[in-house]
Amino acid sequence: MSFLKKLTQKQLFLPIFSMILVMLINMIYDISKGYAFYNFFTISINNGILYGRLIDILNRGSEAAILAIGMTLVVSASAGTDISVGSVMALSGGVCCVLLAGPGNVNVSEFAMPMWIGILAGILVAGLCGAFNGFLVAGLKIQPMVATLILFSAGRAIGLLLCNSMIIYVNNDAFKVFGGYCWIFPTPVLIAAACILITALVLKFTALGTYVQAVGINKDAARISGYKSSAIIFLCFVICGLFAGIAGIVATSRIYSADTNNIGVNLEMDAILAVALGGNSLGGGKFRLSGSIIGAYTIQAITTTLYALGVSSSQAPVFKAIIVILIVAVQSPAVKAYFARRSAAKQAALSAGKGVQA
Amino acid sequence: MEDNVVLTMRGITMTFPGVKALDKVDFTLRKGEIHALMGENGAGKSTLIKCLTGVNDFEAGEIHVAGIEGPIRNRNTLDAQKKGISTVYQEINLCPNLSVAENLFIGREPRTKLGTINRREMVVRARKLMEDLKLPVDVTTNLEEYSLALQQMIAIARAVDMDCKVLILDEPTSSLDDSEVEKLFTLMRELRAKGVGIVFVTHFLEQVYAVCDRITVLRNGTLVGEYPIAELPRVKLIAAMMGKDFDDLAAIKPEGGVHIGTEDLIDAKGLSHAGKIKPFDLELKRGEVIGLTGLLGSGRSELARAIYGADKAQTGTLKVKGQEVRIKHPIDAMNLGMGMLPDDRKAEGIIGDLSVRENIILAMQAKRGILKLIPMKEQEEIADKFIKLLQIKTASRETPIKQLSGGNQQKVIIGRWLATDPDFLILDEPTRGIDIGTKTEIQKLVIQLAQQGKGLIFISSEIEEMLRTCNRMAVLRDGEKVGELSGDITQEQVMKTIAGGDKK
Ligand SMILES: Nc1ncnc2c1ncn2[C@@H]1O[C@H](COP(=O)(O)OP(=O)(O)OP(=O)(O)O)[C@@H](O)[C@H]1O
Ligand SMILES: [Mg+2]
Secondary structure, three states, rough: HHHHHHHHHHHHHHHHHHHHHHHHHHHHHHHHOOOOHHHHOOOOOEEEEEEHHHHHHHOHHHHHHHHHHHHHHHHHOOOOOOOOHHHHHHHHHHHHHEEEEEOOOEEEEEOOOOHHHHHHHHHHHHHHHHHHHHOOOOOOOOOOOHHHHHHHHHHHHHHHHHHOOOOOOOOOOHHHHHHHHEEEEEEHHHHHHHHHHHHHHHHOOOOOHHHHHHHHHHHHHHOOOOHHHHHHHHHHHHHHHHHHHHHHHHHHOOOOOOOOOOOOOHHHHHHHHHHOOOOOOOOOOOOHHHHHHHHHHHHHHHHHHHHOOOOOOHHHHHHHHHHHHHHHOOOOOOHHHHHHHHHHHHHHHHHHHHHHHO | OOEEEEEEEEEEEEEEEEEEEEEEEEEEOOOOOEEEEEEEOOOOHHHHHHHHHHOOOOOOEEEEEOOOOOOOOOOOOHHHHHHEEEOOOOOOOOOOOOEEEHHHHOOOOEEOOOOOOOHHHHHHHHHHHHOOOOOOOOOEEEEOOOOHHHHHHHHHHHHHOOOOOEEEOOOOOOOOOHHHHHHHHHHHHHHHOOOEEEEEOOOOHHHHHHHEEEEEEEEEEEEEEEHHHHHHOHHHHHHHHHOOOOOOOOOOOOOOOOOOOOOOEEEEEEEEEEOOEEEEEEEEEEEEEEEEOOOOOOOOOHHHHHHEEEOOOOOEEEEEEOEEEEEOOHHHHHHHHHHEOOOOOOOOOOOOOOOOHHHHHHHHHHHHHOOOOOOOHHHHHHHHHHHHHOOOOOOOOOOOOHHHHHHHHHHHHHHHHHHOOOOEEEEEEEOOOOOOOHHHHHHHHHHHHHHHHOEEEOOOOOOOHHHHOOOOOEEEEEOEEEEEEEEEOOHHHHHHHHOOOOOO
8 A cells, every 4th residue: 555655656657657547548449349459559560661559649749749848847947838839839830941942932842942951940940939938937027828928829920921821832852751751760759759868868967957946946045056047947948949949840841831820739738738747746846857758648649549439639629638637636636635644544543453452 | 631731642653754753752731831842853843743733644643632522633734723723833834925914814814794804904903913022014015025033923923813722833933033032932921821831842942941841852753751841951951852961062162263364255345235234344354253143134144145146235345355256146156155054944945845965966066057967976975975964864865855854954055055165154044943962063163164264154143152153243233234343252242232332
């Protein structure tokens, strides 16, 4: 019993628990359909690329995972969320495509300039958006939710303006790679893996983690001990913006077009949820990157599973919400306290019983 | 239960992961007595109190309260309050961003006929409460605007205003001056006369002998004994707490004094911060320990904060080691070799969720910068060094600091600053909440640092402590530095200068 209690207190308990839950549902589904129970995990190579439900989840979940990295840092340092990331994704894709297509063109197969310039520009613009958010939050001390609300609505609009309210197609194989396949692997998975790896290494070999957490937990104490909280919070928003840019390029490349109205819609919610599902407090402070990442893929797994179960895409959000509520409730202080109390009462009854016997 | 007993706790046992905080502890509180609960840092005093008020869930034992059938188990502080148990916790747990009046009446707001909160009456009653205690407080201002000492008095006022039969005060005097302590004692005596049982936790032995009737001593989570005050003189009390004999009053200043350098380490001219500290001059040489003294709100912390850049100085010039410098942010001061231990441990000291190790290396890491992570092995060595040096009682170096007892948290923060090896260190109430044995160790450490050629500013509401460590004292009154004392300073001399009269 105390083992179970200890387990539920581990920060990674929640995301891993949810992941297992999703897998179980998949297994039950497969069995009921008469497939092998391990169908969920089967990976095969068809036409020279990897296939399987697991691969699909990893692939589709890439953008949310990339966003979750930056979101984790923002939440930890500022105790707030960046709700502009989905919108910034669309903007970054828009900038990239406009540059690659050249002015006035809506459908090209030849680049108007080297591809890397377009991609870099898209990511940099997203970084600038992050800097803008960071300035509002750290410099002007505006609440993160309110500050990022500006780009939440304006980011997409600017993207539309740039594209002249049209969908710009960049029909070039070199550009399609980022949302397509690299040898047998889906490229988005590789990009997400690279982003995660780099961040993990930075956290391991620099003091970024200490800086962010110290500021997030107790700003005043951190200040007296020599930490510039504004600078740290600003930095986190910039990083968050840059990752939104990368996610934007991936999403754009998948459909090889800057569909500003549809890229990254609602993805900020997935990113925020991923952080919470990862066992990280949205009140800021201590964080665990691995939790957020697992959280992001869990959300994708839920979505994919729902589609596999035949839930229509208009109903899916409802089911998603119910599952998320369940998972989050398990970890809520109220429910935890309830279980703690019950086990304490049991313990007391137990020791009282012992007393009688002795 | 005997007639005159209001509270009994029997066989209370409580385990935290890795620590047995309480092991079959008994405690009895009688009507109309002030009962001191004593013990070293981490002995289990606060834990025992929290078991009573329902903050902690104890595993075994029974609690009985007069007038209530059968053993009780409170679910939370509010629950305890309803049973007549009113508590002031060691770490003030009021809401900084609510007004003083709101804080005074949280959970028991006066209501209008419609059932909404009657703000007018709340403010009137709050004003009356503050006036009775002669506290200079505007009750409509947010609590966070006031100093820690005033916040502590407000927390006390809140607790005593409730109708209770048991009043618990966990280190209520840790940041109070003599005059506030006197106010508190008067209050306590009045309540005692009314038959309230009071539990009083403190590390100040004189205070125990000034007001208490009985003493219960804990050591390492076990009960040492319960004694009437007359049977436990000071020396025996210390022996009971520490488990060995110890002379906390022995002189610690080295024979012949410390060698004081010639070069000014700090030379401040006309520094000020509007509304907090008027322009002041201060020089400090290597090997000097200068004490800042004055009444509550006299600006003694503010003076130090202006030098360190915690409240950026708005006028004047500051020279460090002869060089004129501009300090915009504490990190600038740290890079010049300064350090400051702030007085408010909870608000400006601990990073609660981080481990003891991370808290110790915190300032050192800031000095090295974000790119130069201190290697884990070095971090562990440093943490272990200070855990040993300061005798920090913790389950492990990876324990979150918020799980340590108050005094042990304070030791960690002291360790944080010692780890940066500063040339000039400001210690604002460094021994707050620290037990008597370690207190002497810290005072010795201060003198040792001075001997190594460092300069220190020492602030304490305990004048004796400063007399033991400082070779010079600056006196403050109403946000202004009004004089300096040096040579063989006596307590009377200090008191006289604080009270006013002779401006030097
Ligand atoms: N929340 C907690 N989690 C884990 N351990 C705890 C927690 N609170 C207290 N402890 C441990 O219980 C022991 C007793 O702590 P307690 O706070 O009761 O000491 P104390 O006598 O009040 O000391 P101090 O004089 O420093 O305030 C300590 O070893 C402490 O580390
Ligand atoms: Mg305590």
